[in-house]
Amino acid sequence: MESFCNFFMLAGYYIFYFIIAKKIDYVISLLSTTGFLILFYVIVLIFRNFCFFSALYGELCARLLFLCPLCSKEKNNSAWCxxxxxxxxxxxxxxxxxxxxxxxxxxxxxxxxxxxxxxxxxxxxxxxxxxxxxxxxxxxxxxxxxxxxxxxxxxxxxxxxxxxxxxxxxxxxxxxxxxxxxxxxxxxxxxxxxxxxxxxxxxxxxxxxxxxxxxxxxxxxxxxxxxxxxxxxxxxxxxxxxxxxxxxxxxxxxxxxxxxxxxxxxxxxxxxxxxxxxxxxxxxxxxxxxxxxxxxxxxxxxxxxx
Missing domain, CATH: 3.30.200.20 (Phosphorylase Kinase; domain 1)
Incomplete structure (x- = not known):
């Protein structure tokens, strides 16, 4: 009788582990797919706005380069105000x-x-x-x-x-x-x-x-x-x-x-x-x-x- 009970307990453990493992694999797969989609979307956004941000960054750098740190006015050139x-x-x-x-x-x-x-x-x-x-x-x-x-x-x-x-x-x-x-x-x-x-x-x-x-x-x-x-x-x-x-x-x-x-x-x-x-x-x-x-x-x- 005790052996019969142990058999059912062991079978129950295997069934429970199989179900949980399947759920975990499904969750992991779902997260992987979602993460890939999010990453792809971010890359698309960066690519779409690359020209805009690069132009904005270039203009900002140029302004900072020719902006005098003493008077905050535009310098005659990058080396002299x-x-x-x-x-x-x-x-x-x-x-x-x-x-x-x-x-x-x-x-x-x-x-x-x-x-x-x-x-x-x-x-x-x-x-x-x-x-x-x-x-x-x-x-x-x-x-x-x-x-x-x-x-x-x-x-x-x-x-x-x-x-x-x-x-x-x-x-x-x-x-x-x-x-x-x-x-x-x-x-x-x-x-x-x-x-x-x-x-x-x-x-x-x-x-x-x-x-x-x-x-x-x-x-x-x-x-x-x-x-x-x-x-x-x-x-x-x-x-x-x-x-x-x-x-x-x-x-x-x-x-x-x-x-x-x-x-x-x-x-x-x-x-x-x-x-x-x-x-x-x-x-x-x-x-x-x-x-x-x-x-x-x-x-x-x-x-x-x-």
Missing amino acids: KECGVKFLENNFNNWTSGDQIIDNTIKDIQIKSNLPIDFVEWILYEQLEKGEKIGRGGFGDIYSAFWKQGPISMHGNEFKRTRGVKVALKRLMNNDIEKYKSELCMHINCCTNLNLYTTRTQFSTARSPILRCYGLTKDDEGYMIVMQLAKHAADKAQNIQKMQTTSSEFPHNNNLEFPDNTRPGSPDNTSLKSPDRQNCIENNTTSKSTTGQYRDPDQFDLTIP
Whole structure:
């Protein structure tokens, strides 16, 4: 009798387990099917809205990239806010002096009118420069290589600071004629500003400036010197300008802008750009289609100027 009862209990267990197992398999199958449908629906939604979200994300990133973290206004480019940059430079006016009022006023005037991180100049203490060897002689004086230990001011996030030193060229003007310094400095800044405003609107927007940057002025025991970018390939800059002249109607054309033989592509002695027209710059910084062509590029060698 006891064996008979055990048999029925064992059979009952098997029947109960079989029913429960079937239910569990059914539930698992149902959940798997539902989960797959939900996942598929989510993928379809993502695919449907991909273009919309990508466009929205791209616009948001662009706005954030060109939004100044200091004033919350749109920056001139991704690396410089004109309003905050000019304010920073103005607040620093009392922290430097060249010892000459004409030079001080010229530098300050250029800084106030600056639009880009490369079209303003500074007064650079000579102690911050490691003077190298003489590398040439131009129409305005001797040219020396040097290393600027602090480097130029640039905008990084919500602050303005100097991040690294740069190689520069020191160009000494003959007879320390301050008015010639002023004319040379203003001439270069006008040319640089016009060309860089052009390059930001064209296919050359990602390229470097087609001319050399002027960092500012300094003074040693012998007199004042212009601190400029030390370029290695002046012919490349000449080629860039020539390309812009021939490929765009927006580029300022003027017959006064010439490229001597030693700056043409492939020339073994690539040293300078020149123009026979040495007009002084327009001091109010006006820009016109004929302005850029009136100025040569006073680069660090400048050896072809008689």
